[in-house]
Amino acid sequence: MSLCKYYKQKRIVSYDSGNTWHDVSPAEYQVGGLYEIDSADCSEGESIIRWVLVPGDYLCEGKNKYQKEIEQYSTDNGLTWFNVYPATYRKGLLIESNSIICNNKWEGHYTEGTDEPTNPCPSWQKWVDGVGCVNIDPIKFVRCETSSSTTLTQEEVNYSPYSLMSGTIGDCVTNIGISAFNRCINLTGITIPNSVTSIGGTSFVGCSSLTSLNIPNSVTSIGSSAFQYCSGLTNVNIGSGVTKIKNSAFADCSGLTSIAIPDSVTSIYNETFQNCRSLTSVTIGNSITSIGSGVFNRCINLKSIDIPSGVTSIGNSAFAYCRSLSSCTMGSGVTSIGFAAFENCSKLTSIDIPDSVTSIGTQAFHYCGNITACTIGSGVTSIGGNAFGNCTGLTSITCLATTPPTLVDNYVFYNTNNCPIYVPASSVDTYKSASGWSDYADRIQAIQ
Secondary structure, three states, X not given: OEEOOOOOEEOEEOOOOOOOOEEOOOHHHOOOOEEEOOOXXXXXXXXXXEEEEEOOEXXXXXXXXXXXXXXXXXXXXXXXXXXXXXOOOOOOOOOOOOOOOOOOOOOOOOOOOOOOOOOOOOOOEEEEOOOEEEEOOOEEOOOOOOOOOOEEOHHHHOOOOOOOXXXXXXXXXXXXXXXXXXXXXXXXXXXXXXXXXXXXXXXOOOOOOOOEEEEOOOOOEEOOOOOOOOOOOOEEXXXXXXXXXXXXXXXXXXXXXXXXXXXXXXXXXXXXXXXXXXXXXXXXXXXXXXXXOOOOOOOOOOOEEEEOOOOOEEOOOOOOOOOOOOEEEEOOOOOEEOOOOOOOOOOOOEEEEOOOOOEEOOOOOOOOOOOOEEEEOOOOOEEOOOOOOOOOOOOEEEEOOOOOOEEOOOOOOOOOOOOOEEEOHHHHHHHHHOOOHHHHHHHEEEOO
């Protein structure tokens, strides 16, 4: 092996014990920058060794004195090594392991015998005479011409999770099955055809190198944890056929920056986008009727949210710890706000609860310390404990109900800067004597 003056790799290989040599260095086999090289005179049949950088990892490659290949792969910058070619792909007794570059850490897992299999390559590669193992690109995971299966299972994918880079799903597939691509950590791209109607639970969980995703219009449901822990995912296009996004479908996608939920979606299930820590903007479709528990919990960079009028309920902890959330508009259809729904949204400055709301859950706005003004709609009949507790920045609270809402305990307005509580003029006395409200009697005033 040698270098040209532009530092492009060049590799030559011998198939007759060094008598003749062949150039096998087309552009598509150049994998990263060459860092070091230690190669004796190839014309005398000595070992060939190269040290290359592949995406995020290292590969050592060479030949023993009988021209048997040996390769090892490191994922921790060369501290530990494991074999690329297991015994099932390479036969013959290892005589010599000659690598100064790899710090003599190569190990031979060869068996007795000299016969080579007709295809010595792993399943994601094919053998090309005169070249060696080359990637099958793109990988078509289901051979539709030979399979009648419409559900893509983990067994049918038949992949190596550390080597799978990208692929295309055959157009005979209608369902991507549970865990089909579970933890394919090097998967950077996937093409989902228009034939697919459902994406199963945990189907792509832990595919941390996946950067973008196009879900076609044919898909109607996305299963629980389908893309959870896809930390490299920055862009997702959800097709207009999707009606259900189930629990934790995109949870812990820490690189996701924005999401648009189409009008076709009617329900966002629990914790769907929880811990999407880079998420800054969300568009919620007009057909959504409920926002489940913890849907946007700990989306710490989410800045604003508009909840459309079709939404009737906001689940427990739905926006809890969204510490960058400074603006929230609730539609006129919301009837209930769940437990801790907006807890620790420390940048919220004001909140208007529409007249449609009948119940405000315990700790709903707990520790929202920057809220200065709050209006509670006329339809509210109950307010949970500490619902506005520790909202230390409040300068006024306005309650529009003529009948005092039921306070679950005496801490609903705990530590709220002793601000005035404005109520309808005709109800001032009623509020001052009502259970729970009497503790705030000196703060209750008529709406001006």
